Amino acid sequence: HDVLVTCFDLPPEESPWHFYRVDKDADKDGASTREDQRTESRRIDPSHHVAEFLWREEEVVEFTWGLWDFSLTVADIYPRDSGTPQALCVGGSGSFPGSRFDLTAINAELTGQAVIDEVLTYLTPPARGIIERSRLFDFVPLLQALDLSRDVELSPEILQKLSTLPREVTTEGHDAFWSVVLGLACMGAQDLMDAVTVTTMEALGWIDDDGEELTADEIWGMCEASTGVLASVGAWGPDAAAPVDRLDILRAVLRGVG
Structure with a gap:
């Protein structure tokens, strides 16, 4: 949650947020809406580690923050060690109204x-x-x-x-x-x-x-x-x-x- 808020420069005020595990079969008939899929998904307890749900390529979870919806898909997985950064933004395009995509500032904040x-x-x-x-x-x-x-x-x-x-x-x-x-x-x-x-x-x-x-x-x-x-x-x-x-x-x- 903190990484996503930092990367997308979401407003600092509190907004309700949740993670959902997506049911990949929910929209096979082409009739279900995004909201329907979320209902059929399982809300994830935020105390869980992300690796429990995003542990192989093409795994998907949804993240909602206020009125915004984010779909998180695993593109690739790399081994990590003690020298691996905890979190890193490798690129992006565009920005939300009132914010600006600044890769250096994002990574400085993520790094600490x-x-x-x-x-x-x-x-x-x-x-x-x-x-x-x-x-x-x-x-x-x-x-x-x-x-x-x-x-x-x-x-x-x-x-x-x-x-x-x-x-x-x-x-x-x-x-x-x-x-x-x-x-x-x-x-x-x-x-x-x-x-x-x-x-x-x-x-x-x-x-x-x-x-x-x-x-x-x-x-x-x-x-x-x-x-x-x-x-x-x-x-x-x-x-x-x-x-x-x-x-x-x-x-x-x-x-x-x-």
């Missing part, structure tokens, strides 16, 4: 200030400054999942190289480097990493000489000295190390281990 503060304490001050200046707190669940408190197993040679980063001398070059590191930390396809890098630099206020958004290639070009070091230790590129080793490298960089 205590968790944000705890996760950011593991970051080296320059990396933490990128998050705080850009206000892109969507990174917090990612950093939480990286488990930055975990010990890294890297050779002294690699740690020595990482201790020299970033090698750029300008503020723009430093920001470009950390934006690239956050993009690499997503451990996704190149398109995703580039999108994250571009979004971060845009949020920090950087633009090109024509006042246009910087491209991923331009951003990487601003920190070639540092990304060259990252490539030499296997953080990216044709000689990239295995994912588990790349994670250790990124943890070391983000924590300032060297």
Whole structure:
């Protein structure tokens, strides 16, 4: 209930709300209405865990909040561990009258200030400054999942190289480097990493000489000295190390281990 109220920015005043388990056979004859289906459904005691009712793909429950009706359908299920965010909004479109869909604000509220503060304490001050200046707190669940408190197993040679980063001398070059590191930390396809890098630099206020958004290639070009070091230790590129080793490298960089 709290997650849905946060994601949909429902008004703060109290409204009656209930969850219902939907009878999938209720509308097979095509004659029953939504209200009929709800009557034929079972109201769920809110003390139950959601996993008791939404535990496989295409399972459905209904949620009513005041006059609003929501249909909740399981799209996919992923295993979770201690590093998995408690709740996360991954996207949305549109908004209710009087509200605005703000993904970053939603995830900041879902994550909670205590968790944000705890996760950011593991970051080296320059990396933490990128998050705080850009206000892109969507990174917090990612950093939480990286488990930055975990010990890294890297050779002294690699740690020595990482201790020299970033090698750029300008503020723009430093920001470009950390934006690239956050993009690499997503451990996704190149398109995703580039999108994250571009979004971060845009949020920090950087633009090109024509006042246009910087491209991923331009951003990487601003920190070639540092990304060259990252490539030499296997953080990216044709000689990239295995994912588990790349994670250790990124943890070391983000924590300032060297």
